[in-house]
Amino acid sequence: MKLWAGRFQKETNTLVNDFNASINFDARLYKQDIAGSIAHATMLGQQGIISQEDAEAIINGLKEILSEIEGGGVEFSLENEDIHMNIETILTQRIGAAGKRLHTGRSRNDQVAVDFRLFVKEEIPVIIAQILELEKVLIKKAEANTTTVMPGYTHLQRAQPTTFGHYMMAYANMLRRDITRFEDCLERLDECPLGAGALATSTYPVDRTLTSSLLGFRKPSENSLDAVSDRDYAIEFLSACSLLMMHLSRFSEEIILWCSWEFKFLDLDDAYSTGSSIMPQKKNPDVAELVRGKTGRVYGDLVSLLTVMKGLPLAYNKDMQEDKEPVFDAIDTVEMCVPVFAAMLDTLTVRPRDMSRAAARGFINATDCADYLTKKGMPFREAYMIVGRLVNMCIKTDETLETLTLRDFRAISELFDSDIYEALELRRCVHERKVLGGPSAEDVKRQIEYIRQFVAERE
């Protein structure tokens, strides 16, 4: 018989039974559900709302059920709809009358709210720890490549020289922001909804501060109506996951491009690439492609929950049962992607010669050429025009700026001297960009220290 059968004269239609049930996915909340119930029963006992003996019987019964679930010895039933009613039913079967007192002053609405919050709260540090490991790989790659010159791009057109180390630190900073986003989410999430009841608390002397601290929350949530209606934290979490995945996806896209023979800046380790069933020469960047692909599903998780919530009146609506699968899916996806991505990055080989070969074509020192003239007194706009003409000339004759003769240079401006060749040297172009945040080895080392410090503060 259903826990709520009292008001009904008919059995639930079997289709509705299956349709309504969430046990197939919310069984994943068993640990949090039991923790929430133990805190609630402890409080009921301490406040004299139920007897101490009943509270103890409930707590011991729940602990037993927990270890049996962990040992794989408990079967949940669809008939009992969700994890909350499954556990309560099992408890009552075992300890009898005391079990029936557990739900005093509580509703499934605050129960599910506390379970789900606890769940997300426990996963955030797992994800942060994974991103920190990835940061360490980025630091390692950056340190090894502070002078590895490569072209930087805009519009995917060769633009200005940078280094692979500088590039790695760009991603390190995106991930730094991701970590702080998860931390912010954790901070706002850290309020306990338990005791909110269905929506309006209860007339029992429920001590919400006690249950909140028993469960390790910072404080009880301020308003009971908000407490049971709020899924902001799950949406914020999914949005932090989406941004993280967007960063990994952009990085994946670059790795995919750079592994192609058109670039060949990188070579993936054999253990992190796959072959083709027909083309014997193929070595495919499947890991990076899957990370890019899975980003779409995490965005889907975010949009799905945003859409579920957008039209809901306060307080609980059954629509909200749809909050769990997207969050579980995002957690599984992110927790699978980050470590495999880190390992792929850690094991790949950088090909400095191919990077500098690409850097040598494409006039990425054209800005430096204009700056050369500007430093000799010519207004930048004028210098820009002159170098544009030089580039055009080079394209026609299949040359680069460095291969022009001094006579070619001087024909266009008397300000050019033999030191122009030094000014065009790519290593120098990078080295001279000593501005804060720039690609000079000196500043990239500073950037590395900054991230290293950020990581150390969290370990």
Ligand code: ARG
């Ligand atoms: N299984 C439900 C969910 O996940 C639990 C809350 C049910 N509350 C209710 N009033 N029907 O949302």
